[in-house]
Amino acid sequence: MTEKVVSFEEKRLEVSGTIFGSTAEELKLAAIRSNIEFARNELALVQSYIDLAYDGEIVFTPSNGTRPQPEAFAHLGSVLSNYEQALFDKIGSLEYELEMLEFLPDQDEE
Secondary structure (H helix, E strand, O other), X not given: OHHHOOOHHHHHXXXXXXXXXXXXXXXXXXXXXXXXXXXXXXHHHHHHHHHHHHHOOOOOOOOOOOOOOHHHHHHHHHHXXXXXXXXXXXXXXXXXXXXHHHOOOOOOOO
């Protein structure tokens, strides 16, 4: 019966080398891909918020009970648009870094 017992740590170590890789380069590539995926998901969320802000479907009430100024929505849309551009830039930079790492010429070929 005891021969069927396997430690969780032993199984985790078996799996960890196959999912993300084992070399520093493979780990870096996995980290970059993960950052790209996160930024793309964040970008989709920001774009949906931009649509809501410009369509006027966001409702808020200032704490003093007055009506919000129409410029507030434009400002919110502008802030979100700036963040959208930052995400585009970040994704582009990460994709470039990923491409450079994936297609590095081997030292042996030179």
